[in-house]
Amino acid sequence: MSLKSGAEQVVAVEASAAHTAAARRRLERLFGDTTGRRVQVLPGRSTDMEETALMPFGTKPDLLVAELLGYTASEEGAPAVFADLQRRLGPLPAVPSAAQSLAVPVAPLVLSRTDVWRNWWVHGGWLSRGQFPPGPALYDCRNFPRELELAEPQVWEEFNFSNLDQLEAQLQQDRELVFNLPAGTEVGGLLLWMRAELADGIYIDTRKECTSWNQYYLHLGPQVIGPDGRLGVSAKVDARTEDVSYEFQVGQKSYRSHP
Numbered sequence: 001m002s003l004k005s006g007a008e009q010v011v012a013v014e015a016s017a018a019h020t021a022a023a024r025r026r027l028e029r030l031f032g033d034t035t036g037r038r039v040q041v042l043p044g045r046s047t048d049m050e051e052t053a054l055m056p057f058g059t060k061p062d063l064l065v066a067e068l069l070g071y072t073a074s075e076e077g078a079p080a081v082f083a084d085l086q087r088r089l090g091p092l093p094a095v096p097s098a099a100q101s102l103a104v105p106v107a108p109l110v111l112s113r114t115d116v117w118r119n120w121w122v123h124g125g126w127l128s129r130g131q132f133p134p135g136p137a138l139y140d141c142r143n144f145p146r147e148l149e150l151a152e153p154q155v156w157e158e159f160n161f162s163n164l165d166q167l168e169a170q171l172q173q174d175r176e177l178v179f180n181l182p183a184g185t186e187v188g189g190l191l192l193w194m195r196a197e198l199a200d201g202i203y204i205d206t207r208k209e210c211t212s213w214n215q216y217y218l219h220l221g222p223q224v225i226g227p228d229g230r231l232g233v234s235a236k237v238d239a240r241t242e243d244v245s246y247e248f249q250v251g252q253k254s255y256r257s258h259p
């Protein structure tokens with residue numbers, strides 16, 4: 001993609017040996033003998049490599065491009081990887097330039113018999129409401145019914161990959177959100193998803209658009225909004241390494257990604 005978009009030279013770093021081999025095969029088919037002069041595919045994790053290894057053409061890059069976004073903005077380690085490259089090679093513009101994760105409280109999910117059967121057929125054993133474990137759990141989902149959304153979504157984590165000062169301060173985040181809901185509303189959990197800014201004004205929102213990314217349903221078990229009509233949500237994110245951890249407190253219920 002970078003070469004097609006006009007890059008003179010590309011250094012591609014890939015942690016997975018199978019992906020590295022596939023990229024090399026494809027590039028050789030496309031560029032034959034000239035491959036090595038235009039693109040270098042380096043096996044390994046960028047975070048484990050010396051600067052000299054990351055710059056096999058001997059020059060600093062003009063642009064960082066990485067698709068390290070997950071169903072949330074941070075779960076595949078994009079903040080730590082971009083911060084590391086910005087510290088050692090930057091400052092550099094990045095694609096995506098920024099990403100956020102959003103959350104909205106949702107009413108308890110009641111799956112029809114058809115949904116349960118279809119989920120079992122496609123995914124192998126997705127649970128019905130009656131079978132949801134009482135405790136919190138995170139489920140992959142898509143096409144979560146819009147009518148179950150109870151409020152306007154709010155941002156619970158945000159990263160600016162093109163600005164190291166901002167990114168350093170974002171590697172640990174701790175937000176207190178308040179959703180105003182009618183007293184007596186039953187809340188089943190949170191729907192979580194990602195929105196990325198690829199370049200100025202060009203966004204992908206994985207809830208609004210049909211993409212290969214899913215969303216997450218954070219199932220917490222039903223709870224009822226009290227007379228103050230407020231649902232407090234605290235979200236703590238530790239994205240200093242590629243092993244990102246989350247802690248959510250949603251009303252009376254809590255969830256930790258790392259026990």
Ligand SMILES: C[S@@+](CC[C@H](N)C(=O)[O-])C[C@H]1O[C@@H](n2cnc3c(N)ncnc32)[C@H](O)[C@@H]1O
Nearest residue numbers: 013014015016019044045046047067068069081
């Ligand atoms: C979401 S996939 C994207 C795959 C492909 N580039 C694409 O756009 O379809 C993320 C890829 O980044 C690789 N990866 C993750 N962290 C990395 C790191 N620190 N250095 C190099 N590769 C990494 C993974 O092995 C995986 O192949």
